[in-house]
Amino acid sequence: MPSFSSRKPVISQCDSPDDRQEAARQAAAEPVPAPVVAAAVPGAPMFLDRDHSILGFNERVFDWAVRTDVPLLERLRYLCIVSSNLDEFFEVRAAAHLTAAKSGEGKGVYTEASFVALASKAHDLVARQYSLYNDSLVPEFARHGIRIVSHGERSAAQRSWVHEYFMREVRPLLIPVGLDPAHPFPQVANKSLNFIVRLHGHDAFGRKNEVAIVKVPRALPRLVRMPPRLAAKGESLFVSLSSIIRAHLDDLFPGREVTEFSQFRVTRHSDLALDEEDVRNLRTALRQGLQHRHYGQAVRLEVSAGCSQFLSRFLLEQFDLPEPALYRVHGPVNLVRLTQLVDLVNDPALLFPAWRSAWPRQLVPGVSIMEQLGKRDVLMHQPFESFDGLLAFLREAVNDPQVLVIKQTIYRTGADSELMDLLTEAVRRGKEVMAVVELKARFDEEANINWAEALESIGAQVVYGVVGLKTHAKMLLVTRREGRQLRRYGHLSTGNYNVRTARLYTDLSYLTADEDTTADMDGVFNHLASQNRPPKLRKLLLAPFHLQRRMIEKIEQVGLAASRGEDARIVAKMNALTDEALMRALIVAGQRGARIDLIVRGACMLAAQVPGVTDNIRVRSVIGRFLEHTRVFYFRAGSEEDLYLSSADWMNRNMMRRVELAWPVTEPRLRRQIVDECLVAYLHDDRDAWTLNPDGTYARAPHPEDGQGAQAALMVRYGPPVPVARVEQQGT
Structure with a gap:
């Protein structure tokens, strides 16, 4: 393969990666606030705090909501994505900090100070979210004739319609609960919308129980479109569910006076914890655990900005939360549900131009895919190329009478999956189907349990991986009889078997009939089913057995080459970098002279460009229209070059607590494509790439609008040809 620096990039007319990154640092304007440095790592160089780094990633996503060159509905979508990400952050990462704060813990990773610092950063981001929504997005929507009409803004006719809607659609589903010893504070589900009300006067029994709770069912839409007859020409008017209920609280408490009220929403710790060694049936235990997930430890409370001290203190006491866990917001407490507005408006002028993925270039339509794989390996780059290529491969296998066995891992396939329907059809056609279903895929447990039960009910062999590990590897293996022999055809991927996310995430799919690779895949499937020791693998790297060690060996080889004065280069693209062993190896290699570029979308604990420590390590994060999800690892040590694709990020959980795969790409044609499209292009990105500074801040790209x-560039490469007339216009 040609040397890395000689590659012709997807993006043309660029300076060298080094020059471009230096320009990015010099031209960057306002840096994102710095992650806190973790100082308690004995004998280690500077590492950044993981949780602050996660919040920093959401700062970068938030920037897309701020950018005025982004279409309006897409800006709202990015704002809601940040809210959704924050929900998951609190559900998964906040409990340990909160528990430490409650106990007054002062030492270790989780302390009272760590809780206060995280809460401060989260409060700042939430405040900026609502400021952007109220001060920028709402006025901009109004200029386009799109308004969410508050009670005070409604005309008499609009109020009449809202009242009728409330009485017909909402009131029958609400159960106001007055609190007293016989009616204790009700169980409030995770992230549900609720109202707390303070009442004056006496109830039907002459008692002064002054606090009541109204739980709002999830089945009710959070936004409702008003009829066109109630809007001016060209206007689209909506009303929020919280506003509808707020305007009719008096109707819920006849004979009482509502003196104070607030909407509220509690976020709960939702990471399921099971002692897998102590359960007889993992599927049954998980299904039981899912019933309790909505009522875990409270970690965050959101209320309206105008919520009184009396009501907010009352709620904090009920949920056993300290003051920093209270978030007062100027708008709906469930901001993420505003994604419904994107669907309700659905104006193409306010959205990104529709992207239609192309049929994979390396697959000839109408020709047997397995026949094509007999001649060469095939690479598919999603979402620029369509997931339909993979579905076509599986569909061909299902319909081929010579195919005897289909084996597949299932991690996040979704509740409605054509792929799972194909596996079901394969069983019905008499093929042996083995599905390794990861029941513990966070927040996809229920869908995976349902698929496991459905496949088992028709005779498929379903296994749940290995106790204590998550099966995160993505592989599909087809065994076909060809004459007197059996031949295997395999698919490996950096991403999930999910049709929806294949349109939104960047991933690489790899189809092959290589004997060594497919034999390794079969060995891994047998290992997962039998739990015997894995066989000696010829090409695949398997976590938790070999992957981390082999990556460290490759890094060390590059470092040794650098110390000998030879070419030494590492370029690695991943979603997160938090594994200490890998970070230490990178630091040593960099100090020996290796040039290291890391393209890390999310959390990165390795501080870059720290004088005397990580001078030769540069880190950038690309946030774009699609979610970056490919994992690509390139190593050059002298004349030796290695290129791997993987399902794993460089995190300790991926290396030691998951079943993961990495595989080498050896065909020159595919190696060039991967280096060009997944590494060089991203090192030359001066529009969507953020550069990590020595102090842990991120500097935005120098040309976010016109870079x-x-x-x-990949959309241009894979998209439809540009009309000649348009090219001439651009050239004038």
Whole structure:
């Protein structure tokens, strides 16, 4: 393969990666606030705090909501994505900090100070979210004739319609609960919308129980479109569910006076914890655990900005939360549900131009895919190329009478999956189907349990991986009789078997009939089913057995080459970098002279460009229209070059607590494509790439509106040909 620096990038007319990154640092304007440095790592160089780094990633996503060159509905979508990400952050990462704060813990990773610092950063981001929504997005929507009409803004006719809607659709589903010893504070589900009300006067029994709770069912839509007859010409008017209920609280408490009220929403710790060694049936235990997930430890409380001290203190006491866990917001407490507005408006002028993934270039339509794989390996780059290529491969296998066995891992396939329907059809056609279903895929447990039960009910062999580990590897293996022999055809991927996310995430799919690779895949499937020791693998790297060690060996080889004065280069693209062993190896290699570029979308604990420590390590994060999800690892030590694709990020959980795969790409044609499209293009990105500074802050790209972005370039490469007339216009 040609040397890395000689590659012709997808993005043309660029300076060298080094020059472009230096320009990015110099031209960057306002840096994102710095992650806190973790100082308690004995004998280690500077590492950044993981949780602050996660919040920093959401700062970068939030920037897309701020950018005025982004279409209006897409800006709202990014704002809601940040809210959704924050929900998951609190559900998964906040409990340990909160528990430490309650106990007054002062030492270790989780302390009272760590809780206060995280809460401060989260409060700042939430405040900026609502400021952007109220001060920028709402006025901009109004200029386009799109308004969410508050009670005070409604005309008499609009109020009459809202009242009728409330009485017909909402009131029958609400159960106001007055609190007293016989009616204790009700169980409030995770992230549900609720109202707390303070009442004056006496109830039907002459008692002064002054606090009541109204739980709002999830089945009710959070936004409702008003009829066109109630809007001016060209206007689209909506009303929020919280506003509808707020305007009719008096109707819920006849004979009482509502003196104070607030909407509220509690976020709960939702990471399921099971002692897998102590359960007889993992599926049954998980299903039981799912019933309790909505009522875990409270970690965050959101209320209206105008919520009184009396009501907020009352709620904090009920949920056993300290003051920093209270978030007063100027708008709906469930901001993420505003994604419904994107669907209700659905104006193409306010959205990104529709992207239609192309049929994979390396697959000839109408020709047997397995026949094509007999001649060469095939790479598919999603979402620029369509997931339909993979579905076509599986569909061909299902319909081929010579195919005897289909084996597949299932991690996040979704509740409605054509792929799972194909596996079901394969069983019905008499093929042996083995599905390794990961029941513990966070927040996809229920869908995976349902698929496991459905497949088992028709005779498929379903296994749940290995006790204590998550099966995160993505592989599909087809065994076909060809004459007197059996031949295997395999698919490996950096991403999930999920049709929806395949349109939104960047991933690489790899189809092959290589004997060594497919034999390794079969060995891994047998290992997962039998739990015997894995066989000696010829090409695949398997976590938790070999992957981390082999990556460290590759890093060390590059470092040794650098110390000998040879070419030494590492370029690695991943979603997160938090594994200490890998970070230490990178630091040593960099100090020996290796040039290291890391493209890390999310959390990165390795501080870059720290004088005397990580001078030769540069880190950038690309946030674009699609969610970056590919994992690509390139190593050059002298004349030796290695390129791997993987399902794993460089995190300790991926290396030691999951079943993961990495595989080498050896075909020159595919190696060039991967280096060009997934590494070089991203190192030359001066539009969507953020650069990590020595102090842990991120500097935004120098040209966020008119620069050259890797994703945009790939859309041009894979999109329809540009009309000649348009090219001439651009050239004038």
